[in-house]
Amino acid sequence: MTLPSGTIVVGEALREAARVMTDRVAYVYEGRDISFREMDEISDRVAAGLLMLGFRKGDRLGVIGLNQPEWLYAYFAAAKIGVIVVGLSVRYRESELQFILNQSGTRGLVTIAALGDQMDYVRFLDEFRNKVPRVSDFIFVGGGGFQGSHSFEALMQTEVDLPALNKAKAQVQPSDPAMIIYTSGTTGRPKGAVLTHESMLAAALAEAEHLQVDEHDILQMAMPLNHVGGITCCILTMLLGKGLIELVPVFNPNQMIEMFEAHPPTLIIGVPTMHTLLLMKEEMGCAPVEKVRVVITGGSNADPNLLTKLREVYRNATVMNLYGLSETSGAVVMSPWDSDFDSTVHSIGKPMGMIQVKVVDVNGTDVPGGEVGELLFKGRMAAAGYFGQPEETGATFDADGWVHTGDLGYLDERGYIYLKGRLKEMFVQGGYNVYPVEVENVISSHPKVGMVAGIGVPDAVMGEIGRYYVVPKPNEELLPEEIVSFCKEHVADYKVPKQVVVCRELPLTPAGKVMKSKLKEDFEKNGI
Structure with a gap:
C-alpha cells in the first residue's frame, strides 16, 4: 500500500480512491450510500464555494457536527485548498468555544443548526458571535441561519470554477497544516496540535498497512471526527485501504448492534468505555460478529478483563491495543498480529512501521530496558507543534524530532511497550511510586465493577494516597470495603486504595476518556 503518486496531501488521497474505486460505496449514513467519487465531487463543490467566500490557504475553518457526511465534505474541501480545519465537539459550550475559536484565529465556522432539543446553534451563535470577532463566516448545516450567515447546502451546489480550484489545489504541500485538534482538556488549558497533511496520512498509512485494510472491510465508526481516533484512525485509514465506513452520528450501543445486523462489520474500533457499554448489552450475545477479523481498543489503557471479554465475544477476531495521541496525528503503537494473548493483555504493543520509540528519565537520559520512564516517539506522523503556543510546543516537540508523550512506560527485551500511566498521574505514597493504572486494572477485574478511575490525593502522613x-x-x-479487600489479595499493600468512592458515573472527555482532572478538581473544591 502506497500513497498516490508519492504526493502526501489529503485531497490527492481522496481523488486516488475515487479514481480507483469509481462508484464503490465509501460511506453509509442513515441508509444512504455515498461513493468515493461522490465524496470527491461534492467536496470539490464545497471547496469552490469556500473560495468564492474568500477563504484562502492558511485560513482556519471550525467544524461543529456529528459523525455525518457534511463534516467530511467540509474536511476534504478545506484540505483540497489548504484551509485548516479546527475540530470542535458538539459537547463544547461557551467557554471552550470562545477560547478555541479566538486562540486559533478561526475565520469561518461550519456548524449544524441544532443538536436535537439540546442546543439551538443558530440562536446561540447569533448571541455569541460578538465574543469571537474574527469569525466572519457562519455556515449552517440542515437549517436556516441568522442574517448574513450562509447555507452549507448552498455550498454543496456551487458551480466549480475549475481553473481557480486547480490553482488552489496546486499550492497545497505535504508540510502544510490540515487540521488543528485541541487536547481534550484532561490537564490545563487546551492546546491545539497542528496536524499536517503528511503527518495525518503517515499515521493513517501505518495503521492501514498494519491492519491490512482492503475494499472488503466494513467499519461502524462512532469515534468523534474532531479527534484523531475518528479522522485519522478511522476515516483516513479506511480511505487509504479503500474500505467502507458506516457513520454513527452519536455512540449508542443499541444503534450499533442494529447496524451490525444491517452491515456485519469486519473491524471494530472503540475506546474502552464504548466496548464496555456494548458488552453490557444482552443483544451482543446474538449479534452477527462472525466476520469481525480485528477488534481494537484504544484511547486509554485497557484492563485485562475487558480484553478477555472482547476475545470471547468476537470469537474469530484478533484483539489489538492501539495507542496514539493528537500530537502523533493518530496511532503509533498497536499489538502485533503474532502477539500472544498475555502480551496483548499486559502491553500496548509495538511501534508500527518506521516509528521510533525510546524511554527517558526526568533528565531526558535514555533508561535501560525494563525501567520505567517517559515514552518518546519519532517519525513522519509527528504533529508540527501547538498552534500559537511556542512554550508548550518546545516542551513536547524537541529539536531532534521526538514527541514527549507525558506517558510513563517501559520496553521489554522483545520491544513490547508497557504503559504505566500518565507522568502527572503517578503519586508517591509513603515513599513508594504508585501508578493508578495498575490498581485500576485489578479493580476492573472485580465481577461487580463496570468502570474505575484512580487519582492521588494529599495526606498528612503518607504524603499522597490513592483515591479510586x-x-x-x-x-x-x-461496598467500598469489597474493593479494598479485593485489592489486598492482588496488589502490594502500599498500592491498596486508602479511599474508595462508589458512584453512578465518571466524567468523560468528548473523546470518551475519563477526565481525571475533573475528579481532582472536585476533590480539591469539595473533598468528594
Missing part, C-alpha cells in the same frame, strides 16, 4: 472512583455494573450493589 468505582462505578458498579448495572443492578449490582457494591
Whole structure:
C-alpha cells in the first residue's frame, strides 16, 4: 500500500480512491450510500464555494457536527485548498468555544443548526458571535441561519470554477497544516496540535498497512471526527485501504448492534468505555460478529478483563491495543498480529512501521530496558507543534524530532511497550511510586465493577494516597470495603486504595476518556 503518486496531501488521497474505486460505496449514513467519487465531487463543490467566500490557504475553518457526511465534505474541501480545519465537539459550550475559536484565529465556522432539543446553534451563535470577532463566516448545516450567515447546502451546489480550484489545489504541500485538534482538556488549558497533511496520512498509512485494510472491510465508526481516533484512525485509514465506513452520528450501543445486523462489520474500533457499554448489552450475545477479523481498543489503557471479554465475544477476531495521541496525528503503537494473548493483555504493543520509540528519565537520559520512564516517539506522523503556543510546543516537540508523550512506560527485551500511566498521574505514597493504572486494572477485574478511575490525593502522613472512583455494573450493589479487600489479595499493600468512592458515573472527555482532572478538581473544591 502506497500513497498516490508519492504526493502526501489529503485531497490527492481522496481523488486516488475515487479514481480507483469509481462508484464503490465509501460511506453509509442513515441508509444512504455515498461513493468515493461522490465524496470527491461534492467536496470539490464545497471547496469552490469556500473560495468564492474568500477563504484562502492558511485560513482556519471550525467544524461543529456529528459523525455525518457534511463534516467530511467540509474536511476534504478545506484540505483540497489548504484551509485548516479546527475540530470542535458538539459537547463544547461557551467557554471552550470562545477560547478555541479566538486562540486559533478561526475565520469561518461550519456548524449544524441544532443538536436535537439540546442546543439551538443558530440562536446561540447569533448571541455569541460578538465574543469571537474574527469569525466572519457562519455556515449552517440542515437549517436556516441568522442574517448574513450562509447555507452549507448552498455550498454543496456551487458551480466549480475549475481553473481557480486547480490553482488552489496546486499550492497545497505535504508540510502544510490540515487540521488543528485541541487536547481534550484532561490537564490545563487546551492546546491545539497542528496536524499536517503528511503527518495525518503517515499515521493513517501505518495503521492501514498494519491492519491490512482492503475494499472488503466494513467499519461502524462512532469515534468523534474532531479527534484523531475518528479522522485519522478511522476515516483516513479506511480511505487509504479503500474500505467502507458506516457513520454513527452519536455512540449508542443499541444503534450499533442494529447496524451490525444491517452491515456485519469486519473491524471494530472503540475506546474502552464504548466496548464496555456494548458488552453490557444482552443483544451482543446474538449479534452477527462472525466476520469481525480485528477488534481494537484504544484511547486509554485497557484492563485485562475487558480484553478477555472482547476475545470471547468476537470469537474469530484478533484483539489489538492501539495507542496514539493528537500530537502523533493518530496511532503509533498497536499489538502485533503474532502477539500472544498475555502480551496483548499486559502491553500496548509495538511501534508500527518506521516509528521510533525510546524511554527517558526526568533528565531526558535514555533508561535501560525494563525501567520505567517517559515514552518518546519519532517519525513522519509527528504533529508540527501547538498552534500559537511556542512554550508548550518546545516542551513536547524537541529539536531532534521526538514527541514527549507525558506517558510513563517501559520496553521489554522483545520491544513490547508497557504503559504505566500518565507522568502527572503517578503519586508517591509513603515513599513508594504508585501508578493508578495498575490498581485500576485489578479493580476492573472485580465481577461487580463496570468502570474505575484512580487519582492521588494529599495526606498528612503518607504524603499522597490513592483515591479510586468505582462505578458498579448495572443492578449490582457494591461496598467500598469489597474493593479494598479485593485489592489486598492482588496488589502490594502500599498500592491498596486508602479511599474508595462508589458512584453512578465518571466524567468523560468528548473523546470518551475519563477526565481525571475533573475528579481532582472536585476533590480539591469539595473533598468528594
